[in-house]
Amino acid sequence: xxxxxxxxxxxxxxxxxxxxxxxxxxxxxxxxxxxxxxxxxxxxxxxxxxxxxxxxxxxxxxxxxxxxxxxxxxxxxxxxxxxxxxxxxxxxxxxxxxxxxxxxxxxxxxxxxxxxxxxxxxxxxxxxxxxxxxxxxxxxxxxxxxxxxxxxxxxxxxxxxxxxxxxxxxxxxxxxxxxxxxxxxxxxxxxxxxxxxx
Numbered sequence: 001x002x003x004x005x006x007x008x009x010x011x012x013x014x015x016x017x018x019x020x021x022x023x024x025x026x027x028x029x030x031x032x033x034x035x036x037x038x039x040x041x042x043x044x045x046x047x048x049x050x051x052x053x054x055x056x057x058x059x060x061x062x063x064x065x066x067x068x069x070x071x072x073x074x075x076x077x078x079x080x081x082x083x084x085x086x087x088x089x090x091x092x093x094x095x096x097x098x099x100x101x102x103x104x105x106x107x108x109x110x111x112x113x114x115x116x117x118x119x120x121x122x123x124x125x126x127x128x129x130x131x132x133x134x135x136x137x138x139x140x141x142x143x144x145x146x147x148x149x150x151x152x153x154x155x156x157x158x159x160x161x162x163x164x165x166x167x168x169x170x171x172x173x174x175x176x177x178x179x180x181x182x183x184x185x186x187x188x189x190x191x192x193x194x195x196x197x198x
Contacts, residue, residue, distance in 0.1 A: 127191035142169035
């Protein structure tokens with residue numbers, strides 16, 4: 001299809017290697033660096049792991065803002081960004097459980113929810129896109145905050161703060177998971193009803 005000159009200049013194609021996608025890929029590269037820092041047996045490396053996690057989490061917010069403001073949204077970014085997010089938080093949860101600092105059932109519950117909802121979104125993508133809800137954004141903030149507190153070497157009496165934050169993150173994670181499943185079912189039902197009515 002040719003561009004109509006009367007409609008104005010044709011929009012420039014968004015390059016694959018733009019700043020938003022580069023930040024997303026950087027976040028993916030930071031995941032193994034974070035894991036290595038966590039397993040090095042020295043207090044200084046724990047601070048390094050905390051710093052890497054926080055910086056990586058910040059890039060998640062920054063790349064999304066840049067993509068929207070500068071019109072740098074690409075299909076690659078739509079797929080890679082959530083994968084990078086889940087890789088970062090998933091790696092942190094698994095490592096904390098391996099080190100005996102977080103109950104495995106919490107890690108498993110969150111990971112099953114995260115990857116399960118990703119699968120649901122892909123399953124209904126032919127009917128439409130399920131946008132991120134406010135609850136989903138709150139879930140992400142709580143997860144990052146809770147994990148950050150776990151990573152920071154707090155004195156033992158203050159560990160309760162990490163537990164409380166993780167309990168809140170888990171509750172919102174599971175609640176939004178149910179909400180996404182309901183939204184996916186509604187999207188599929190309405191799309192099928194519209195198709196059958198044509």
